[in-house]
Amino acid sequence: MPSSTFQPVIESLLDTDLYKFTMWQAMLHRHPAAQAEYQFICRNRPEHPLAELADEIEQQIDHLCSLGFRQDELDYLSSLRYIKSDFVDFLSLFHFQRRFIDVSVQGDMLSIVARGPQVHVMGFEIFVLAIVNELYFRRYQTPDVLDEGRRRLQEKIQLLHAFSQEAPRRFPLAISDFGLRRRFSRAWQTEVVERLRAAVPQYITGTSNVALAKSHGLIPVGTMAHEYLQSYQAFGKVRLRDFQRAALEDWVQEYRGDLGVALTDVVGMDAFLADFDLYFAKLFDGLRHDSGDPIAWGEKAIAHYQKLRIDPASKRFVFSDGLNLPQALNIYRHFADRVQLAFGIGTNLSNDLGPQPLNIVMKLFQCNGMPTAKLPDSPGKEHCTDATFLAYLRQVFGR
Structure with a gap:
């Protein structure tokens, strides 16, 4: 007990x-x-x-x-x-x-x-x-550590205020809190989300944390993770070569157009795109990046859509691989006139206090x-x- x-x-x-x-x-x-x-x-x-x-x-x-x-x-x-x-x-x-x-x-x-x-x-x-x-x-939950966390959080807010002075791009910046799994504490994650929402609500659009989404009126964000696609490697009715197609097909049948962002890196981007044919490219709203160089990944995804004669601007790319805010802004500047973008930032929001x-x-x-x-x-x-x-x-x- x-x-x-x-x-x-x-x-x-x-x-x-x-x-x-x-x-x-x-x-x-x-x-x-x-x-x-x-x-x-x-x-x-x-x-x-x-x-x-x-x-x-x-x-x-x-x-x-x-x-x-x-x-x-x-x-x-x-x-x-x-x-x-x-x-x-x-x-x-x-x-x-x-x-x-x-x-x-x-x-x-x-x-x-x-x-x-x-x-x-x-x-x-x-x-x-x-x-x-x-x-x-x-x-580590001492006044000094928490003060340092608040100072770093204020720097992030100031960075977003400075970004707001840049010339607008075709598609807006959308950032979601993805910090639950490695957060400093539940109280700190809540404080971070509350301060960001108060200071820069135009950029902080959602959170992966369902409890925070419920209590703070945010959009709950998320579709699939590696475990979902990996499971299909072991389902006997599916050839290993076809596990990604089977997982994506079941997702389409389950959600019928909702939650349409597919994770691309269970066996690498090239292998994913080989399976992501015109059928899936039309049915899914976009793709999530979680490993490899994000710029190279995005360019490869855009080229794939163009090869299929799909306008990349009709799709959304979600970036979530260990991002900090400067990295997210650099990726945004590179792609924001060509494709819809969203960023999930985790540890750098929910556990950036020094330790x-x-x-x-x-x-x-x-x-x-x-x-x-x-x-x-x-x-x-x-x-x-x-x-x-x-x-x-x-x-x-x-x-």
């Missing part, structure tokens, strides 16, 4: 990214029996060992598993036109099952594995990352007992524990 001084990191099951719900609904309808395994990874070396947090993480996960969706939260989800009534009914009964997630320690290393029915374990990801982050950074952020993820490694892999265009972001499968995937897609 939690101690009397227990402070929950998660108090609402809406305090997660929108794309967890959109992928969750698609999987519930299309592949409800799938089994999956997700593993926690820290890509950098923290100043303090994450293993020290194991007992507190156990308490926080116990608390998470006690939560259910409140009626006002279900009503909010029901108000989103792409969320279907049977999925809301499912969520009204849903609780995380403690037996599906395990926390352990290996020396200084923290291990967290969620394993079980995919529709019961896929939701753990964002909550686990938020829990680890907030517990880790509680030691080194954690580079943590929780990725899908198995589905239906088969390995899955991510082969993006950026070195160091690959994920696979099966060397044989990874080699086969590279061969199939020429990577």
Whole structure:
């Protein structure tokens, strides 16, 4: 049982990214029996060992598993036109099952594995990352650190004020907060969003955090993540070569024109475009960049649309790969007269206070007992524990 001084990191099951719900609904309808395994990874070396947090993480996960969706939260989800009534009914009964997630320690290393029915374990990801982050950074929650965070935030606001003096482009600048998974704390993410909305509301249009979208009247933003497409690598009725086409087709059938931004980098941009034919290019509203050089990626996407005789200006490019504000503005200036643009900025908004952020993820490694892999265009972001499968995937897609 939690101690009397227990402070929950998660108090609402809406305090997660929108794309967890959109992928969750698609999987519930299309592949409800799938089994999956997700593993926690820290890509950098923290100043303090994450293993020290194991007992507190156990308490926080116990608390998470006690939560259910409140009626006002279900009503909010029901108000989103792409969320279907049977999925809301499912969520009204849903609780995380403690037996599906395990926390352990290996020396200084923290291990967290969620394993079980995919529709019961896929939701753990964002909550686990938020829990680890907030517990880790509680030691840094001092007045000096918070003052430094506010100073840096004010610099970002001033940068956007200066940008507002530039000559207008064909398409407006749209920035969304994507900072939940690596935030300094829930309170800090809320403060950042509130200050940005008050200071530069013309640029801050949305957030991936469904709870913040609900409480602050923002647009909830998100469609699909790598895990959705990776799952199709393991579904037996689909040839590995065709997994992207199968995933995109199921998405089209599930959402019928809503949520039309496709993620391009599960096996690299070139392999994606080989599958993204005229059919999909017309059905999807745009593409999301999450690895590789963003300018080269955007130019390649524009050339692909032009080859298909589709006006790139009718499409939207979403950039979300570790961005800071200057990078986003440079990308915007390059493309803003040719294509609609949106930017998801995460850690640089929600955890820029001085202490080194954690580079943590929780990725899908198995589905239906088969390995899955991510082969993006950026070195160091690959994920696979099966060397044989990874080699086969590279061969199939020429990577």
